[in-house]
Amino acid sequence: MRPTIQTPREIIDRKALTLQLDALGGEGQHGKPEQRQQALVLLKAALQSGHAVIRRRFEAGTPALATRQSIAFLTDQIIRLVFDFTVNRVYRLPNPTAAEKLSLMAVGGYGRGEMAPFSDVDLLFLFPYKQTPWGEQVAEYMLYLLWDLGLKVGHATRSVDECIRLSLSDVTIRTAILEARWIWGDQDLAGQLMTRFQAEVVARTGADFIDKKLAERDDRHRRMGDSRYVVEPNIKEGKGGLRDLHTLIWITKYVYGVDDTAELIQRGLLHADEHRRFVQAMEFLWTVRIHLHYLANRPEERLTFDMQTEIAKAMGYADRPGRLDVERFMKKYYLVAKEVGDLTRIFAAALEERHKKKKPLAAIRARMKRPKTIDGFEIEGGRVNARSEGLFEKQPIKMLRLFHLAQEQGLDIHPEALRLVRRHLKLIGAQMRNDPEANRLFLEMLCSKNDPETTLRRLNEAGVFGRFVPDFGRVVAQTQHDMYHTYTVDEHTIRAIGILSRIESGALKEDHPLSVNVIKEVLSRRVLYVALLLHDIAKGRGGDHSVLGETVAEKLGPRFGLTAAETETAAWLVRWHLLMSATAFKRDIADPKTVVDFAQAVQSPERLRLLLCLTVSDIRAVGPTIWNGWKGQLLRELYYRAEEFLSGGFTGRARSQRIDDTKAEVRKLLADWSKAETDRLLKRHYENYWYSNDPETIARHARMMKAADAAKRPLTLETQTDSFRAVTEVALYAPDHPGLFARVAGALASCGANIVDAKIFTTKDGMALDMFFIQDMEGGAFDRADRLKKLSGTIEGALSGDLKLRSAIAAEKPGLPSRTRVFKVAPQVLIDNNASNRWTVIEVNGRDRPGFLYDVTKTLYGLNLSIGSAHIATYGERAVDTFYLQDLTGMKLTDKRRLAQIERAVLKRLRPEDKPASAKAAAAAKAA
Template identity: 85%
Template sequence: MYLRPQIADPRAIIDRRALTLQLDALGGEGKHGSAEQRKQALVLLKAALGQGRQVIQQRFQSGTPALPTRQAFAYLVDQIIRLVHDFTVNRVYRLPNPTAAEKLSVVAVGGYGRGEMAPFSDVDLLFLFPYKQTPWGEQVVEYMLYLLWDLGLKVGHATRSVDECIRLSLSDVTIRTAILEQRWIWGDQELAAQLKLKFQSEVVAKTGADFIEKKLAERDERHRRMGDSRYVVEPNVKEGKGGLRDLHTLVWINKYLYGIEDSADLVARGLLLPEEQRSFTQAMEFLWAVRIHLHYLANRAEERLTFDMQVEIAKAMGYADRPGRSDVERFMKKYYLVAKEVGDLTRIFAAALEERHKKVAPLAAFRAKIKRAKKIDGFDIAGGRVNVGSETMFEQQPIKMLRLFHLAQEQGLDVHPEALRLVRRHLKLIDGKIRNDPEANRLFMDMLCSKQDPETTLRRLNEAGVFGRFVPDFGRVVAQTQHDMYHTYTVDEHTIRAIGILSRIESGALKEDHPLSVNVIKEVLSRRVLYVAVLLHDIAKGRGGDHSILGEKVADKLGPRFGLTAAETETVGWLVRWHLAMSATAFKRDIADPKTVVDFAQLVQSPERLRLLLCLTVADIRAVGPTIWNGWKGQLLRELYYRAEEYLSGGFSGRRREERIAETKDKVRAGLTDWSKAEIDRLLKRHYENYWYSSDVEMILRHARLMREADAAKRTLTTGTRSDTFRSVTEFTLYAPDHPGLFARVAGAMAAAGANIVDAKIFTTNDGMALDSFYIQDMEGGAFDKPDRLKKLSTAIERALSGDLKLRSAIAPEKPGTTSRTRVFKVAPRVLIDNQASNRYTVVEVNGRDRPGFLYDVTRGLYDLNLTIGSAHIATYGERAVDVFYLQDLTGMKLTDKRRLQQIEKHLMKQITQADDKEKPAAAKAAKAA
């Protein structure tokens, strides 16, 4: 709403009277101005504008609230425009006897018309004339505009008559909204008043319902364009869901319908409760403070709260670290809570207005609506919504706050805005007694485990504040941010989305993406366990410890309250404790290594837990963000599931290594029908046992044909590719003479060509040939299958192996647009060495900040250490790179010497930290150039 001016000592910002005297002293009256006169005026005005901005900035940074600050900017610009107008009209284009047509009114519209401006906001002006524009008017407007532009103001303008304004506003809702916010600045005041009066009588009075409908549709489209969630990691403060524009929608509707310009008047008219009006003002203050800080830090009109800006604004607004939460996480939690509050206000208020002012339905539809109206359990059902039967319903029976949402879910209905408003007013009635009420918990569990869209119902519960009150542990993660580039949503939003994904898996809607999960979930013996585990898997985030361990304790506490048996509670606790185990094993360990499967299966212990863990893992990963899941991750999880299932069913452990190798060789013999026995025998002898054990038959057959063709042609380098769009990966096979550093060179060439390695299997034949399979993706997580990219990749590898390509310089530095974002996050480099994960290899895990060439630097370090890579598994979690290598020494043995292991750790740490240090100057230079 418009707020009454609150500017302290306005003359300290700009003294228009003193400036008028200085401009008058320049002379030149009636001479159409001179270049020198204009130049001197520009100097005076620019100095005044700069000084005024400096005063406002100093006041803001010294503690002046945001709302008077935004008004101070508008006040400063008002005075500048008045001075420019008077200088132009009285000194440059003075008319001794103006005609009736030679009148001009300067009117502010849009945000400037509301008297709201950030440091770099646009100045929206309407130059208003009584009839068509005259030559004098054209000269005045042009002179004023050029002077304002030369002052550095971003002026958007329109030149119209009163009748044109009325005609255009009737056909264009954007123009109508701009004129709705008109505010006379200077010039002919009577002309501005005429527009205001005519706009009110000919436009506003006749188009109220139409305006509401279009503004709400405009809001919905803007939300869709901005991601349709207020919980995105880099929200737009102005246009995003829960941002300033949502509050502006309320401003426009209330001004249009009621002429209300101050939020306090909404209370007087009974449209808002006093506490809602306070929430409105507090939200407006907070969002404007963030926006003003954004403009100052970016030194331009920036509306997106990017990662780097979040860090700076958190400091500027006085947030400090707390146990388990950084300053920026605390700031962003506040932001999301405010955005949620804005959502509550706009949803309740705008929906109520929509209901009150919607177009009258035809009589038949009205009668049908009356006929459908009914009561269920004391609730009114009408117009597709559930409403309370009386204002005292929740006071008498607080449990009915849960029953409201349960009924809406059962009947497939929405919840009436008035009911939501009443819920908000009575949230404190949800206390310990209600939380421990068996019937209340039954209602909650019914909603959670329902096959009727539990996601929508849980989101309604969360938006209304009921979820966090009924489950206080969940309330602690409402708006809890995860300040990284991996998680897209707040913890509560991520959890609700995960439950929605689980529900769609169960219904079969996601069968194309998750065929295994869709089949497996049908065999799950306890749906309740699965849904509660998904609900609680991240419940303990932000508590300053391992959220999996802490979450298990929360599950042990809540399980009995939700009505779970002791056995069900124990299973939920186990799932919460180990909800990351399956993804960690699949993405960071060699599934072909039998010990990997045995260790994982022994952790899981039962087929039922395996089924539950698979479904939880898929839902969790899919709910992290829209770009996190891909087919390659799905394939890795499927492989691990099948191998663990085989072990748990007794098949895996009963088959010895020699038997599996013999079976694979028999299948290869059967597949090479066009080969002679001598050729097949030669092939079988060329590979070591590990190749036959770790590779599937289809891959071996592809390799065999590629090797045969290359040997016949006597090529020293042969490559082959096979793309799998379902798995979102391209398999790149390389066959060449083996030599030290081969993997590092290939990794560097792939980085230079823009390919991202996600997995690699490294084999050497007994006659010294390397046969390596690299699984690669593009930077968007899709298959690397474009012909031009594949050609570029092959050329880069050839040049790298021949020594023609200088890899370090060929690997592109970080893009300027992403540098500031990725460098916001501090990823401590770490090297972990595990000699228990494999019987034949030493497993080394390297963590660091993701950047182009990270894998090349690590593999270069392994080459320096004379280590042989058996397989590599590459994962990226936002800004964090996690590369895992299965290593042996040059004799094919595990690395067990303590000093040798310390040397490996020290050298790899040095390798990645030195590379980071070298990149900083280049990155800074790139960012500066951008």
């Protein structure tokens, strides 16, 4: 049933406007300019006034479904006025012939009577036969007048025969005519089209229409990313959006002739509660769409980051502890998108059953071939079904058994069974949650080697997962409003388990060779899966989710059937699941204390193996572009060094032995050098250089330095691309001088390179040997020949002062897209004097932007600080840069006043609009 428009004459009074237009006179003037202009002024004022009324009503609380109808009503009245003015005043025909009939019909969304504030107006000018000169004049005059009114009009001019012929060959035209609605003109002509359309098209093409619309939907989903959890969803075309609901409407109207979806209840296609959910989903999506149009002031269908924030406020969402208003709004959006998917499956099942009933012979044959039955479930056509209404009422645990059986047998689940599960979700309560058998079934599904990802996603889509594990239910559709996390927390978790399963099966051996080998040695396999399931379980609770998640793990471990020791390990993994990535990406792995601190926190080789597998799975599941070979290499290096420590081989003596071994290997690699040349090389570098680099890299550097010294070049650059690690190393050899790092960082940024790591070495004779590891903007190796060629000249210009770095950076990276400016990252400086024995470690957090690293390093140079190494990480809009610093005498920074001065200077250098992080903000950032 369509909502009733309250006091429609307040929106537009067509009767009064008709009198005003009639008063203009000019009957039969064929488009007299002053007459047209006067009519345009009247109509434009009425249109603007009507839209203003509708918007005020909407913002005051009028429901979206009534608002969309009001907009269509206003459009109808304007078009009727334009039509009457055109045929009665401009191109009046006293005695029209049979061919000079014209019917004006709305098609598309406008045909359904559904319009957003900036929707297109799709019109069909319908003629009985071919178009006449009069009809052509009327259509042209109307269209130009409507365009001048500011309406975006799409139109077609066809005869009834053409409509029938084209609809048979083109499903888009067929859909448009299916939704056609008479607006004005000859009503009998419109009726003739719809009668013939039903008899000649619809009656003969039902199955074809269903197949094509479902295929069209699947193709649209693929184009939109094939996920309802994309960070900036398209509310109209995306998966779980309005177009999915429209598809159901089209099919029901086509196959069953249903205009009002409420009739689907009487026809047995939907239950009353399912129809209620259908209407609620439609209301929510339309509310969002109308807000989106009004805020964008254009026909925008994509929920961009900036619009998400604005709409959350417009719809009355407020911040809650641990959750922003925009995160609460987007959680609701994803839940509705999930609901739309559920309704789609339900409706598809009902259609399938009806289709079977229309084929009695097939139904008889199916009955003759009795389906296989397992544990009360029917197995038929590769799917598990639950036919008995009382099956779940008597034994709620059978809901878990349904999914367990499907996974065990490699089968799909019939939509009708999912529908039955949905209707009995309330039976999953405390008794079932504490049932050992129910928990056994759940744990087996989680840890199964038979595609646990698909099973867990089915459980989640059906609503069983959140009911059986309420802590998981709290993160279903939970979002994080940033540019780093691509998926909702539940989707991320399920994807992570899928990745872990593929690592275990060896399917990802090429991407993760170490993890594939290490997982074979894991002794606590089910601990690993449970920990990965729970690692983000406490997000959105207003504290450090790792700490809070540890408590959840301690509670759920015994319930799932883990032993006390297994529970302790799982809880530890949840508590420290970010430890390995934070150490690898933000600390200098070549610094022995980094490895010692990490290994002492891990405590055992088994935990190290578990943590590696969990970390890789977690990072890979964040988003499709987050993982790269460089991150993999850092994790591998940390793993090997920590493993060495835990096995007793990582000692001071071992460090000296490693340096001696490296030097011996370098001698072999430089066998063509004289002994005197090699001896000079070995004495030229400090101990840290030998410990931090492999022999092959040192030999390559040595040849570069020798050639540069012989040619007396003031600056030498050498690039080396490692495709597997997805990184390009830029080795720079030049006389050392203050500010070198900052200038090179700026030069690299101006060439479009992202620095991910840097090692700064100075030889005993005062030469700088700096290594910068760079990637392109997509996280791949910086290996384009034209850009590599540009590096040398740019760095030379930066060091000589000829290149204005700030201008060059702005030219290469003019800034972030405007929609991302909604993100505010309060800058923060963290100083750690315990992370290294020789260096003061400073971590700088802030919103990423062009020149961020350059600005920070330039500030550090101005403070007379020496940078030993830099480790650059970016998490969406957040930059996290870590520097190992000493003063100019080579000492750590210990004076509190000096450290406070450094913190103030760096914070001041960052963007003026950014405010230093408060203790509360800093804690929230750490928790995220």
